[in-house]
Amino acid sequence: MTIFGIDISNNNGPDVDLAEVAREGFRFVFAKVTEGDGFIDLTWPAYRDAAHANGLLVAGYHYLREDCDVEAQAELYLAHLGDAATMVDFEADSGGIETFWAFVNAVRARGRAMNLSYLPRWYWQRIGCPNLSRVPGLIQSSYVDGSASAAVLYPGDDSPFWNAFGGKDVDLLQFTAAAVVAGHRVDANAFTGTIDQLRALLGYPPTTTQGVLMALTDDEQTDLYRKVQEIWAQLRGPDGQGWPQLGRNAQGQNRTLVDAVARLLGTPADDKATS
Structure with missing residues (x-):
């Protein structure tokens, strides 16, 4: 199955109605949190909370800048992220693959896993086609023409946009910057798999739980699952290595x-x- 989601930031304004996004059948939202070592997206907290309230999986992303200290960027990002999956936006002005790994490792050193990496094929080619085999949650972007609903614009599960690169399969595809969603033109993404597979990729617990977990709310289960992940990472190191x-x-x-x-x-x- 193919699951659709949207990617938003202050560039889309503060009034994207995520309740309507959910009613239109979308299942996840990626939204901007920070950029560099000083920019904070003021639309993020409301979008994060609205995504949770409307049953949408949510990841907050940091736009990585080569011209800013990596440790300062990790501090700023995690100070504002809150209870959402992690994502790094690595593209124009982000530098080489060494900057990518320095940021990912800085986030991990602060007790958080990295769930997603927006690293489009065009930028991978620009920085010399490095090995991406260990990149977490690869999001690639190639855009179709036109503006319409996401389902109409989607190029299909067999599109070459999905082709692996850098030794890594594509986990999510951003296929348009002009999907009409809840009255706005936004970036739209696709995931081919089940909702539980997507939840696992984002570090959320599965939708079906047994025993004592049934007594917890979804937010409490998510919080518990993330804390267990963080404890495991602290004990075993990044990726258990x-x-x-x-x-x-x-x-x-x-x-x-x-x-x-x-x-x-x-x-x-x-x-x-x-x-």
Whole structure:
């Protein structure tokens, strides 16, 4: 199945009615949070809260700038993101792939996973076609002509717009900047899969839960799921690969937090394994 969503920011104004967006059949919203180390999109908090209130999955994105300190950008972004999935907007003026990874790692070091990466094919080609195989949640953009409803404009699941690049399959496709949605012309995105697959990509829990989770609201389940993700990331490191700042064990692998604590206590398991 194909699921549609929209991408909005202050450029669309503060009055995109997300209740109407949901009624028109859209299932997710991506909205701008910050840019560089100083710009804050004042439309974000209301759009985030309206998305939650109307059952729309929501991700907030940071427009990454090469000419700003990466750590400062991560601080600004997470200070304003709140309870939404993470997304980096990496395109014109964002620099090379090393800037991308520096920002992603800065976000991860602050206890948040990175869920989505807007990195269009045209920009990938501009920066020398780097390897993208480990990029989280790749969003590619290629636009059809005209302005109409998203369903009419969508080029189809077999469109070459979906072709993999940089060693990475495309997870979402932004296929127009002129979809007519809730009386506005906006960017529209497509996801080919189930809603639970999309929820997983964005770091949200599945729609079907069992046992004690049934007593929690959707927001409480989302909050719990994200906290478990953050605890796992802190213990195991980004993508479970350990923390480079904690050094390496005898096998050349980055140490986890538990490895580092054991080493401080004088009983490093990685040293024992080689004795």
